[in-house]
Amino acid sequence: MRSLHAEWIKLWSVRSTWIALGVAAAFTVGLGLADTVSTVRGWDTMAAPDRAAFDPLGSAFAGLTFAQLALGVLGVLAITSEYSSGTIIPSLTAQPRRGVAFAAKAGMLLGTAAVIGQALAFGSYLLGQAVLHGKHLDAGLGTPGVLRAVVSAGLYLTVVTMVGFGLGAVLRHPASGTAALIAIVFLAYGAAKAVESWSYLPSKLLLSNAGDVVAQVHAVAAKPRLPSLGMAYLDLALYLTAALGLGAVRFRRDA
Amino acid sequence: MIEVQQLTKRYGPQTAVDSLTFSVRPGSVTGFLGPNGAGKSTTIRLLLALTTPTSGRALVNGRPYQTLREPLREAGALVDAAGLHGGRTAYRHLHWLAASNGLDRRRVDEVLDRAGLSSVAGRRVRGFSLGMRQRLGIAAALLGDPPTLILDEPVNGLDPEGVHWIRGLMRGLAAEGRTILVSSHLISELALAADRLVVLGGGRLLADETVEAFSDGYATLEDAYFARTAGAVAYRSDGAR
Numbered sequence: 001m002r003s004l005h006a007e008w009i010k011l012w013s014v015r016s017t018w019i020a021l022g023v024a025a026a027f028t029v030g031l032g033l034a035d036t037v038s039t040v041r042g043w044d045t046m047a048a049p050d051r052a053a054f055d056p057l058g059s060a061f062a063g064l065t066f067a068q069l070a071l072g073v074l075g076v077l078a079i080t081s082e083y084s085s086g087t088i089i090p091s092l093t094a095q096p097r098r099g100v101a102f103a104a105k106a107g108m109l110l111g112t113a114a115v116i117g118q119a120l121a122f123g124s125y126l127l128g129q130a131v132l133h134g135k136h137l138d139a140g141l142g143t144p145g146v147l148r149a150v151v152s153a154g155l156y157l158t159v160v161t162m163v164g165f166g167l168g169a170v171l172r173h174p175a176s177g178t179a180a181l182i183a184i185v186f187l188a189y190g191a192a193k194a195v196e197s198w199s200y201l202p203s204k205l206l207l208s209n210a211g212d213v214v215a216q217v218h219a220v221a222a223k224p225r226l227p228s229l230g231m232a233y234l235d236l237a238l239y240l241t242a243a244l245g246l247g248a249v250r251f252r253r254d255a
Numbered sequence: 256m257i258e259v260q261q262l263t264k265r266y267g268p269q270t271a272v273d274s275l276t277f278s279v280r281p282g283s284v285t286g287f288l289g290p291n292g293a294g295k296s297t298t299i300r301l302l303l304a305l306t307t308p309t310s311g312r313a314l315v316n317g318r319p320y321q322t323l324r325e326p327l328r329e330a331g332a333l334v335d336a337a338g339l340h341g342g343r344t345a346y347r348h349l350h351w352l353a354a355s356n357g358l359d360r361r362r363v364d365e366v367l368d369r370a371g372l373s374s375v376a377g378r379r380v381r382g383f384s385l386g387m388r389q390r391l392g393i394a395a396a397l398l399g400d401p402p403t404l405i406l407d408e409p410v411n412g413l414d415p416e417g418v419h420w421i422r423g424l425m426r427g428l429a430a431e432g433r434t435i436l437v438s439s440h441l442i443s444e445l446a447l448a449a450d451r452l453v454v455l456g457g458g459r460l461l462a463d464e465t466v467e468a469f470s471d472g473y474a475t476l477e478d479a480y481f482a483r484t485a486g487a488v489a490y491r492s493d494g495a496r
Contacts, residue, residue: 096321
């Protein structure tokens, strides 16, 4: 508990945390609003197939792409700043049991990212619904699949934060951690697409594809290149486990 | 109390610390001396369980550091110029440290006052001079009111007033019966502050005795130091003896 309290103070006593969350919130609200408004404006002239494929959450979640970058970087900085500033030394002298120190750090960030992720997901959902209501395109939380999709969008943001944290723990450097995060979350999409004529498996294992699938109301069974809903959740679990596992192993090594 | 027993640390083919045995007693200031590469920093890192020994043991108050439940109450350390996040205020740095060991928050104000930093407690560390950072690092070491203090180059960057302050502080803490191990390259400073010396060279123990005994037969402590570390120095120009 004491280690968690210390991590709580550390997390909130630096500006980068507030900046990352501010950026995440601003883009979530701003882009979500812009995209839903533009959908509503174009609805009357939209082609029938496009209308049929309309996902009531898609537009509202438009800003979450930026939010994931901000939160992922928050995850990277939460641990690499210890190495770049040297606070890892007092951190480990205050809590020399590495397992406890890592668990406290990861646990505090996971809890924070879970709350922030849900806040952003529900915030953008509610905002989007308010706009879509004008065209009666809104879908209440009682509509099948909607609550699951909103919660999952928040869950995805949490996983991206922890992937950033895991990469930071392994690489111990803010710049390389951020570069690796961008490669895994954003650039891997192109790489997986490039090999799709041989195999869809890389695309199905992609973190961003898994995030897209779980955050949609209608599970996209139609596209063979995307993971099924079940596999998408498995992907998220896999990334979370790998990030925390590799980070924990590396953290036990000399600082 | 600090006890080092047959302590060895190898990094690949390099032996940084070579079956080192010494102890640091309470009630005195013990200077930790040796040329660059002598193994002082590695020994301090081993004492604080920041790195694991190849063999041997390092004990703080009779126990391996990593087994201490509230280590800040057992040993205070200043290592690598304090380890401060530039974006965090002095107060918050001490606050998280206090929280991590369940220390009363009033201790934060007390050590800030003791280090002369009360007026800048709310300022971000980024704007601190090296001397202010050292003071904050020493404040952090004092946070848990520990019986043992391990200070790595605490005088670095301090102005004359700061040097005078840390000297008085160390002597006062030793007089209270605490164990003080202080490394420094400033031999003349250690001549003023230390009662005893532990001197390393090439990872081995060269001396563990009182300052008087170490410099016996030499004009100054510095002369004694040059003579007695002569065989263990990796880098020395012709200018020095």
